[in-house]
Amino acid sequence: MDAVIEQMLRDASSERQAGEIHQVAAMIAAIGMRTDPTGADIDDLRRLFMAAHGGARDAWKARGRRFGLSASRFLTGLSQGIAEARRGSSSRGQVQRVGGQRRRDRDEYLTNLVTVHDMRLGLLSEAIDNPDFAATLDVYAVEVTPAKRKQFLFIEAVYRTYLLEWRIGAATRQELFGNLRILFVNPIFREYWEATRPHRASLAPGSAEAEIGRMGDALLMDLDEADTDDWWVVGEPPTD
Numbered sequence: 167m168d169a170v171i172e173q174m175l176r177d178a179s180s181e182r183q184a185g186e187i188h189q190v191a192a193m194i195a196a197i198g199m200r201t202d203p204t205g206a207d208i209d210d211l212r213r214l215f216m217a218a219h220g221g222a223r224d225a226w227k228a229r230g231r232r233f234g235l236s237a238s239r240f241l242t243g244l245s246q247g248i249a250e251a252r253r254g255s256s257s258r259g260q261v262q263r264v265g266g267q268r269r270r271d272r273d274e275y276l277t278n279l280v281t282v283h284d285m286r287l288g289l290l291s292e293a294i295d296n297p298d299f300a301a302t303l304d305v306y307a308v309e310v311t312p313a314k315r316k317q318f319l320f321i322e323a324v325y326r327t328y329l330l331e332w333r334i335g336a337a338t339r340q341e342l343f344g345n346l347r348i349l350f351v352n353p354i355f356r357e358y359w360e361a362t363r364p365h366r367a368s369l370a371p372g373s374a375e376a377e378i379g380r381m382g383d384a385l386l387m388d389l390d391e392a393d394t395d396d397w398w399v400v401g402e403p404p405t406d
Contacts, residue, residue, distance in 0.1 A: 203294055203320035276334045283330045290323045306361035314357075321358045325349065333374055339381075339404040346382050350389055351397055359386065 293300040294316050304315055328345045331337035337345075349355040359382065366379035381404065388401045 203316055206291075279330060279334055283326065286326065287323055290319050294319050305365070307364050308357075308361050310361065314354075317354055318358045318361065321349075321355055322362075325355075325358075329375065329378060332378070339406060342378065343381065343385065343401070343403045346378075346385055347389070347398065347401060350382075350386055356386070 293303050297312055300312070300315055300319065303319065304310065306315075306318065310318065328337070328342055328349075332339060332342040350359070363383075366376060369376040369379065385401045389397060392400045394400065
């Protein structure tokens with residue numbers, strides 16, 4: 167399984183180094199799918215993620231202008247405001263100040279997303295290591311054993327890390343779709359997805375997480391109905 171995951175990650179993200187791909191693939195396969203996860207495993211995931219994407223908070227700010235698809239969408243939207251400012255006879259300096267402030271706001275937003283994600287991983291790590299804490303997060307649609315609950319908590323950390331990569335522009339929707347397809351091969355992730363279905367139903371319909379949840383539901387249905395063993399070709403990847 168880890169070899170399959172490694173190949174899919176390599177196909178999905180050509181910019182990552184081979185060593186990073188191997189580390190992430192081996193971690194997901196060995197820790198999330200075959201063994202009893204611990205808080206230390208979450209910490210390892212956090213370190214791998216931060217190492218792969220620049221590390222410190224200042225690095226995220228520096229990369230904010232190079233975030234690919236998300237940055238392109240932001241700049242496209244910003245162009246309309248700049249055009250209006252120019253039509254209103256604003257000076258070049260004023261337009262630049264407006265654009266600069268928008269970029270700073272965007273950079274701060276991306277940095278805050280990463281910070282909140284890191285805090286969430288810290289809480290999940292505490293819950294994995296402490297059954298009393300884990301019990302406070304046990305709001306699944308089915309009854310789960312303590313061992314299964316630990317697996318669910320680790321899987322949630324993996325899923326939310328992929329979700330964050332998409333939200334900050336470090337991965338495209340197509341790449342997120344491919345990562346979800348890999349995860350759905352594993353029966354434990356399928357159990358987690360079904361057990362957390364009510365969680366996604368409670369989200370605002372227009373939120374980013376709800377949008378990806380609907381994409382995951384459609385993908386899972388396609389996988390269940392597919393008449394091929396080639397699961398890596400199942401589903402319709404997003405085009406945007």
